[in-house]
Amino acid sequence: EPEVTQTPSHQVTQMGQEVILRCVPISNHLYFYWYRQILGQKVEFLVSFYNNEISEKSEIFDDQFSVERPDGSNFTLKIRSTKLEDSAMYFCASRLDVFPLAKNIQYFGAGTRLSVL
Amino acid sequence: QKEVEQNSGPLSVPEGAIASLNCTYSDRVSQSFFWYRQYSGKSPELIMSIYSNGDKEDGRFTAQLNKASQYVSLLIRDSQPSDSATYLCAVRYGANSKLTFGKGITLSVRP
Numbered sequence: 060e061p062e063v064t065q066t067p068s069h070q071v072t073q074m075g076q077e078v079i080l081r082c083v084p085i086s087n088h089l090y091f092y093w094y095r096q097i098l099g100q101k102v103e104f105l106v107s108f109y110n111n112e113i114s115e116k117s118e119i120f121d122d123q124f125s126v127e128r129p130d131g132s133n134f135t136l137k138i139r140s141t142k143l144e145d146s147a148m149y150f151c152a153s154r155l156d157v158f159p160l161a162k163n164i165q166y167f168g169a170g171t172r173l174s175v176l
Numbered sequence: 177q178k179e180v181e182q183n184s185g186p187l188s189v190p191e192g193a194i195a196s197l198n199c200t201y202s203d204r205v206s207q208s209f210f211w212y213r214q215y216s217g218k219s220p221e222l223i224m225s226i227y228s229n230g231d232k233e234d235g236r237f238t239a240q241l242n243k244a245s246q247y248v249s250l251l252i253r254d255s256q257p258s259d260s261a262t263y264l265c266a267v268r269y270g271a272n273s274k275l276t277f278g279k280g281i282t283l284s285v286r287p
Contacts, residue, residue: 092274102220102264104274115274150219164210165275167219 061085063168065151071174072141080136080171082151091134092152092165093126095119102150108134109156141175148172178203180267182278190286195252197281199265202246208268209241209248213261214280220264224250255285 064083072078084091093105106116108126125137134153138145149172152165179202189195197211208227212220224239226232226248232239238251248267252259262280269276 094275101279102266102275102277104276107274117274148217163208164222164225166222167212170219 063151063153063166065149065168065171067171068169069172069174071176074143074175075140078138078141078173080138080149080151080173082134082136082153082168083132084134084151084153085166086132087155088153088166089156090114090154090163090165091126091128092154093136094150094152094167095147096150096170097144097147105136105149138173141173143175146173146175178206178267178269178276180265180276180278182265182281185281186284187281188284188286189255191255191257193255193285195255195259195283195285197250197252197263197265197283199248199250199278200246201248201265201267201276203267203269204243204246206243206246206267206269209239210266210268210275211237211239211248211250212264212266212277214264215261220266223263252283255283257285257287259283260285 066081091108096102106120107114123139148170150170151168154165181200210225211223214220226239226241236253240249262282264280265278266275
């Protein structure tokens with residue numbers, strides 16, 4: 060069964076460093092998302108991406124964050140200068156863009172645990 | 177601010193019992209409702225989706241939606257220890273929009 064793939068599974072970085080989290084969405088999906096979950100807290104939306112541009116972003120997704128689809132398969136989240144509070148599990152999700160609505164389920168990757176020291 | 181509330185929990189039930197998980201949401205224009213299961217340290221896994229008022233059954237799981245009361249619930253029949261996890265309620269407010277999650281309810285099924 061197709062799945063969303065995320066790498067690395069765990070990323071450790073020093074505060075102030077740049078990190079890039081990578082995702083390979085399901086191949087025929089057209090909408091891509093990043094969510095994060097700080098330990099013990101709820102899953103929070105960061106950004107959605109469609110047709111090579113951001114379609115929606117949250118207030119968390121400030122100038123330190125960017126997303127890119129550098130080729131036909133990868134979808135990346137870059138954090139330019141990491142802070143301690145960026146430590147979280149980051150989930151990539153993707154979905155189809157078809158009718159009817161019932162088919163537009165978001166499928167989540169296994170996540171990347173980001174630890175900022 | 178669109179909110180999804182899951183205020184009850186943690187929930188502990190004996191094996192074989194029915195577990196009832198509840199969720200309320202704040203925005204009446206919500207279109208789609210989802211229950212995800214999340215094991216500790218893992219990603220959310222879709223259990224059920226529901227779009228219309230009433231009940232939707234899939235195996236041991238039943239989702240119930242009441243749009244007038246802005247309430248969605250998940251019933252798990254014949255609960256198994258492997259059902260022990262955190263159950264996340266998620267709401268989508270438009271066809272193309274993000275999911276808004278509740279904080280989750282942790283279910284423990286006692287053997």
